[in-house]
Amino acid sequence: MGQDIILTAPDGHSFGAYRCEPEGSPLGSVVVVQEIFGVNNHIRDVAERFASIGWLTVAPSLYDRWQPAFTGGYTPDDVASGRDLKEKANAEAEKVILDLGTARSAVAEAGKVGIVGYCWGGYATWLAASRLNFQAAVAYYGGGIINSNDEQPKCPMILHFGALDTSIPMTEVNAIRNAHPDVSVHVFDADHGFNCDQRSQYDPRAASVAAMLTERLFSENLRN
Template sequence: MGQDVTLTASDGHSFSAYKCEPPARVLGSVVIIQEVFGVNEHIRDVTERFAELDWLAIAPALYDRWEPAFEVGYTPDEITKGRQLKDLANNEIDKVLLDVEAARSHVAEAGQVGITGYCWGGVVTWLGACRLDFNAASCYYGAGISNTIEESPNCPTLMHFGDKDASIPMEEVKHIAAKQPSVRVHVYKADHGFHCDMRGQFNPTAANIAAMRTARLFDDNLRR
């Protein structure tokens, strides 16, 4: 269903993105932000799922500035490599957001644009909601959101956390909710990565509820 396209950020950096067109009508657009594993099989599958729901969907390869075409699975060594690239990207987060903005601009002709992301992508989604011109945002288990929690989103925003996620203690989640009363913070009986059906932490009940909430958010704020 999808295809690789090349985007260019405002600073001239060219990078890849996985883009999926809906089979029939287009209700609006969604930018999908990767985990630390790159735009891998799971993120491509998620992008295709959004297209099946009538959204023009695109997943920018945000590690291309440091390692083009990077994608890995979920072995310990692959997780370590993904985290190393995440650290490089976090040191130049403004450049990451240039690439997110290029993806947003690329699909904006289809109407209102939402953003969603998982793991590291949950943090980038939060920053996109606060610093860019999105119309709705859904952040999944972003470890590090609390580092910029003094910022405020420019659009309706959801957050999803698992109560068994060791990387995001519940005290941190409570702090986020207290600092951002306009953001709907949902907690599930699940671990980090509960949305990914290619990992052992996959929790279908939590994933389905979070997906329904995200779909409702986008229907309410993006549908034309």
């Protein structure tokens, strides 16, 4: 369903992306933002799922500036490598935003554009929703959002968290909720990574409900 493509940012940086087209005319477009593990099989599967229900999707390889074509699984070594790249990306967040803007432009042909991110991608989505021109945004278990709690999303946004996620304590979730009453915050009885069926933390019920809420937000705000 998808194909690997190359995108070029305004500063000349070329990076990979996975693009998926729906059957028939797209409802709109969605940028899918990776976990710390790059555009791996799970993120490709997520992009394909959105395309299967009508959205033109693209998943940019945001670590390419620091390690081209990086993908990881979910082993301790993969986690360590992903976290190292996350720190490098966070230190140059303006470049991440530049590449997300490029990804947005790459699918804007289909009309309004939404963005959804997972794990570190949830944090990147928070920044993109605040700084770029997306029409809807969803962040799943976005670690680090609390550190940018002064950012203000410019579009309708949902945040999905897990009550069992020790990396994002409920004190942080509540602080984000209190600072942003216009952002819809949902907390599931699940752990970090509950949407990923390749991880032990996968929770089918939480994933299903979160997907329903996400798809409804996109349908209400992006549909052509």
